[in-house]
Amino acid sequence: MESKELRKMGIKKKSESVRVVIRCRPLSKKEVAEGREKVVNMDYANGEILVQKSVDEVPKRFTFDCVYDENTLQKDIFDETAFPIIENILEGYNGTIFAYGQTGTGKTHTMAGVLDSDEHKGITPRAFETIFKSINIDETKQYLVRASYLEIYKEEVLDLLNKGGVQKLELKEKPGSGVYVKDLSTALVETPEKLMEIMVRGNKNRHVGQTKMNHESSRSHSIFTVTIECGEVGADGKAHIKVGKLNMVDLAGSEKQSKTQAEGVRLEEAIKINLSLTTLCHVISSLVDGKSQYVPYRDSKLTRLLQDSLGGNTKTVMIANIGPADYNMDETLSTLRYASRAKHIQNKPRINEDPKDAMLREFQEEIQRLREQLEMAGGGKFNPNGTPGPGGVVEVEKVVYEADKKQMAKLEKKIEKEKALIKAKADEQRKKIIEQKNIAEEERQKLLDDLKKKEQDQEKSKTKQQKLLKRLKNMEEKVLIGNEVMNKAMKQEIELQKTKADVEERRREQLRIKQELQEAEDKKINLQKEYKNQQEELVGKKAEYQKIWTKYRGALDEKNDLEIDIQRERESLMMRIRELTNDIRLKHLIIDNYMPASEYVKIERRAEWNEELKEWQIPNLEYTGNNIKKNKKAQKEGKKIGDVESNFLYEHILNFEDDSEEEDYKEAATQRVKNMISNILVEEGEEEQLEAPAPEQQQAIYYKYTENGAEREDPEKSKKKKDKKKKGLQSGKRPITAKKMKKGDIVSMVETMTNAQSVNKIESKKGAKAKHFPKAKGLGP
Numbered sequence: 001m002e003s004k005e006l007r008k009m010g011i012k013k014k015s016e017s018v019r020v021v022i023r024c025r026p027l028s029k030k031e032v033a034e035g036r037e038k039v040v041n042m043d044y045a046n047g048e049i050l051v052q053k054s055v056d057e058v059p060k061r062f063t064f065d066c067v068y069d070e071n072t073l074q075k076d077i078f079d080e081t082a083f084p085i086i087e088n089i090l091e092g093y094n095g096t097i098f099a100y101g102q103t104g105t106g107k108t109h110t111m112a113g114v115l116d117s118d119e120h121k122g123i124t125p126r127a128f129e130t131i132f133k134s135i136n137i138d139e140t141k142q143y144l145v146r147a148s149y150l151e152i153y154k155e156e157v158l159d160l161l162n163k164g165g166v167q168k169l170e171l172k173e174k175p176g177s178g179v180y181v182k183d184l185s186t187a188l189v190e191t192p193e194k195l196m197e198i199m200v201r202g203n204k205n206r207h208v209g210q211t212k213m214n215h216e217s218s219r220s221h222s223i224f225t226v227t228i229e230c231g232e233v234g235a236d237g238k239a240h241i242k243v244g245k246l247n248m249v250d251l252a253g254s255e256k257q258s259k260t261q262a263e264g265v266r267l268e269e270a271i272k273i274n275l276s277l278t279t280l281c282h283v284i285s286s287l288v289d290g291k292s293q294y295v296p297y298r299d300s301k302l303t304r305l306l307q308d309s310l311g312g313n314t315k316t317v318m319i320a321n322i323g324p325a326d327y328n329m330d331e332t333l334s335t336l337r338y339a340s341r342a343k344h345i346q347n348k349p350r351i352n353e354d355p356k357d358a359m360l361r362e363f364q365e366e367i368q369r370l371r372e373q374l375e376m377a378g379g380g381k382f383n384p385n386g387t388p389g390p391g392g393v394v395e396v397e398k399v400v401y402e403a404d405k406k407q408m409a410k411l412e413k414k415i416e417k418e419k420a421l422i423k424a425k426a427d428e429q430r431k432k433i434i435e436q437k438n439i440a441e442e443e444r445q446k447l448l449d450d451l452k453k454k455e456q457d458q459e460k461s462k463t464k465q466q467k468l469l470k471r472l473k474n475m476e477e478k479v480l481i482g483n484e485v486m487n488k489a490m491k492q493e494i495e496l497q498k499t500k501a502d503v504e505e506r507r508r509e510q511l512r513i514k515q516e517l518q519e520a521e522d523k524k525i526n527l528q529k530e531y532k533n534q535q536e537e538l539v540g541k542k543a544e545y546q547k548i549w550t551k552y553r554g555a556l557d558e559k560n561d562l563e564i565d566i567q568r569e570r571e572s573l574m575m576r577i578r579e580l581t582n583d584i585r586l587k588h589l590i591i592d593n594y595m596p597a598s599e600y601v602k603i604e605r606r607a608e609w610n611e612e613l614k615e616w617q618i619p620n621l622e623y624t625g626n627n628i629k630k631n632k633k634a635q636k637e638g639k640k641i642g643d644v645e646s647n648f649l650y651e652h653i654l655n656f657e658d659d660s661e662e663e664d665y666k667e668a669a670t671q672r673v674k675n676m677i678s679n680i681l682v683e684e685g686e687e688e689q690l691e692a693p694a695p696e697q698q699q700a701i702y703y704k705y706t707e708n709g710a711e712r713e714d715p716e717k718s719k720k721k722k723d724k725k726k727k728g729l730q731s732g733k734r735p736i737t738a739k740k741m742k743k744g745d746i747v748s749m750v751e752t753m754t755n756a757q758s759v760n761k762i763e764s765k766k767g768a769k770a771k772h773f774p775k776a777k778g779l780g781p
């Protein structure tokens, strides 16, 4: 059904994919000589290609509408791939056949081939023949065929048929008819031979050059276009014109500079070629990924001219040419990937019906005018069966054309005869005028001139008739109509091609279904695999989960145990902290109340941390205070000087009733307090002396303890006091608390001593003096 009718019925025309076939050329002689390996394997029956560099590599698999290996005949690839498109062109569709691929892979061989070889000629010359065969066997239609040939060289559009030399042309766009080339030469053709002539002429103008990869490399993209207009009677009984356009495109090949080693002009060409091919790939990608709003057709002349063929209203076949050799594997894979993508491009082919600018209509109108003029000029009846003319019934038009041919032949003879008759008549009359004797010379001349003019006018009229006739003949010759007496063999040939194409179409359909089924099957298997994997994964995960759960439970128990342990430890630490805090409070109490702040600072400043023993140490302990005294005593008694214990407390804090009590306490007390409160006090500035100790010179510092705390005692006074003590005199100022103290009971001693009330009482009694000594801190009332 026609697209117009479908549209009227609100049915949208179905879209169809770009058909993609692959052709692999044989290994070249050079490649064989170099020992190149074949990495491409083709399965024609399944439309499959496997690319594999080595046996242990997983092959890369691609499927296409059809795949052709190196043994494929030119005729077969034409019949199966190009013929169906050509059939559609004659029905008013636009069609594009384009060859794409790396340089030197056989694009030109596929499209043009060897023009003068029946066996090796390519798609384009075969298309010429088929077009005319198809026209000739159809007696019910009128056709007008015209051709143009252009190339895109370094991003310039050049007219290959321009008689005045190659000319740069501009691209224009017309709403409705799309992109076209302004002022491109068009040749009307009536025979396949004329098309061939045109092609050969155009090829001479093409940019072809030698590269490292191909000794006759196309340096430009070429497009040979054949436009076929067809007049026929539609279902409505009226004549309609359909216009089909066939583009045969031989692209320049993509090339890697590293391989072609192109330089200068060749490199310049290669850059432009690669740029436009990259744009072509971008166009393909944007058409296929479905996300792009924008398709970059305008980024190159090539894509602009192919706009209708890719994602437009054209039936398109892409022939992707590849090489079989290992060293081209990357390019082969790249071509196959793009070809694979191109399979998904959707076009919406439609029949071009009754376009306003159909040339055939202009021809029909002109022919009608010529007939009428000839008739008026006495040329006889040109339309014996009425006036079919433009828009008339083609069936009748064909009869008219046949009648026209006879009429024209008759008219031609008649005009020739009439012309001869005019001349003969004029000659006879001229003779008579010359022979007349009774007229003046002047009058004779006038008669002769008049005769000549008449003869010329008559001749002119006949020449005009002849011109009209020739023009009519020419125009009618261009309008092609099937020939009833057409060679039976030719008809059979076309029929055979049609049948072959039908069979091929069915085979492809089957293959497509098979591929779809295979894809569905693969998907199913993958899903099953995935499902199986998921099930296995689930079992694995369950076991893992169990493991983790057990671990978690264990960890939880451990955490609880730990928490209990920590709690326990915390409690014991708290106890320890309490103990220590109490201990520290005791130390503070002792320091604050029994040691002047200045002395405390001195001791603190001199204290050193012994990392090894993890304790604070005061250097030169043995050379200080009572130790010296003790040492002296020991020396006097002839004893050896050994370790001297601090007797600070003994000497300055406590007074005991007897020696044994004294000794016991001394032992206990020094153990607990000796590191905190040393009895070694060295006057500031004595450090140097400490370096080289002279015990006799060391001056002991003494403290006296009063109810108000500790204060430094004058050494002289202290000496006297000691002397007194020696004499058995009791000091009246002895601390009351010391007397009450039990052995080792420091805390009770401190508590007694620091009883807040008594301290307060003392403070209130002593007033300002008490303030010079720190008070016991941190103890409860």
Ligand SMILES: Nc1ncnc2c1ncn2[C@@H]1O[C@H](COP(=O)(O)OP(=O)(O)OP(=O)(O)O)[C@@H](O)[C@H]1O
Residues within 6 Å of the ligand: 024, 025, 026, 070, 101, 102, 103, 104, 105, 106, 107, 108, 109, 110, 214, 216, 217, 218, 219, 251, 252, 253, 254, 321
């Ligand atoms: N199928 C084939 N059978 C035999 N020979 C082939 C085949 N395909 C290509 N060749 C040969 O390989 C060579 C290169 O082919 P061709 O010129 O057609 O490549 P191309 O793809 O058009 O290259 P470029 O892009 O450089 O123009 C030519 O000599 C051609 O005859």
